[in-house]
Amino acid sequence: MLELICPKCHEALTNLGQQWRCDNNHSYDQARQGYLNLLLVQHKNSRHPGDTPAMLACRQAFLDAGHYQPVSDAINGAFARLEPGAVLDMGCGEGYYTARLASALPETRIGGLDISKDAVVRATRRSRSLRWLVASSARLPVAGESLGGLLSVFSPWSWDECLRTLKPGGHLVLVGPHADHLRTLRAALYDEVHATPDLLKDQPVGMQVVSDETLRYPLHLTPDDLTNLIGMTPHSLRSAPDRQRSAVASGLPGLEVAMRLVILQRC
Numbered sequence: 001m002l003e004l005i006c007p008k009c010h011e012a013l014t015n016l017g018q019q020w021r022c023d024n025n026h027s028y029d030q031a032r033q034g035y036l037n038l039l040l041v042q043h044k045n046s047r048h049p050g051d052t053p054a055m056l057a058c059r060q061a062f063l064d065a066g067h068y069q070p071v072s073d074a075i076n077g078a079f080a081r082l083e084p085g086a087v088l089d090m091g092c093g094e095g096y097y098t099a100r101l102a103s104a105l106p107e108t109r110i111g112g113l114d115i116s117k118d119a120v121v122r123a124t125r126r127s128r129s130l131r132w133l134v135a136s137s138a139r140l141p142v143a144g145e146s147l148g149g150l151l152s153v154f155s156p157w158s159w160d161e162c163l164r165t166l167k168p169g170g171h172l173v174l175v176g177p178h179a180d181h182l183r184t185l186r187a188a189l190y191d192e193v194h195a196t197p198d199l200l201k202d203q204p205v206g207m208q209v210v211s212d213e214t215l216r217y218p219l220h221l222t223p224d225d226l227t228n229l230i231g232m233t234p235h236s237l238r239s240a241p242d243r244q245r246s247a248v249a250s251g252l253p254g255l256e257v258a259m260r261l262v263i264l265q266r267c
């Protein structure tokens, strides 16, 4: 089990069947779907934070079609070598990478956390045996120095929280876009393709890069796949609908995945 803490007072949470409680008598009910909501109302930035149900449906369909399975396999391979003991997937979405990691490493204690309740409800359907949490990556509800591994795939994370929760020697695996990622799609949707932000911006003292690789491969997608790919990203909201339709109709030859997989170690 992950070592959960109370989001109000940060004392350890004890499991009492369907309820979790700390020594200060703050209690949290486990939802009937099996997840635990540790996101306090005052820490929500909107009524329904995180990805929308429509984005989640598109992402689940796209991921279940296997288009990013090589990325998931690379993540699983990295954690198999690192032997982290306990891993938390921050911004796990509908749980594709989390559940595949749990299947690949059955001895590892694995949890998935997302600020979107809709995402976490979907994730519970992938596996009932993982610890699924509604919470924010900005305030991880886990004890200090209790994790051997943290994962973020295209999701926000807090360097401070990574430093607090990782054991010394523990690892953070970050997956995010390389400048070439889906460039053909972005060029089809916008007049100007914006620069890709640096994944390691603001890297703190105390976290050292131990490996940095780029996963590259071509994507050959059907019109339905392309519709899901656009729908699962903010491109669906930011770009013009007619540009989206033309991109789908073109089939986007030359489309390429280019994701950075960076492993950092807490000193």
Ligand SMILES: C[S@@+](CC[C@H](N)C(=O)[O-])C[C@H]1O[C@@H](n2cnc3c(N)ncnc32)[C@H](O)[C@@H]1O
Pocket: 049, 050, 051, 059, 090, 091, 092, 093, 094, 096, 097, 113, 114, 115, 116, 119, 135, 136, 137, 138, 152, 153, 154, 155, 156
């Ligand atoms: C691009 S999706 C990636 C989901 C998943 N990692 C994947 O690659 O399939 C980003 C996810 O981060 C979640 N998210 C956004 N802000 C968050 C926060 N502060 N804490 C936790 N999750 C957050 C969203 O709800 C969404 O599910």
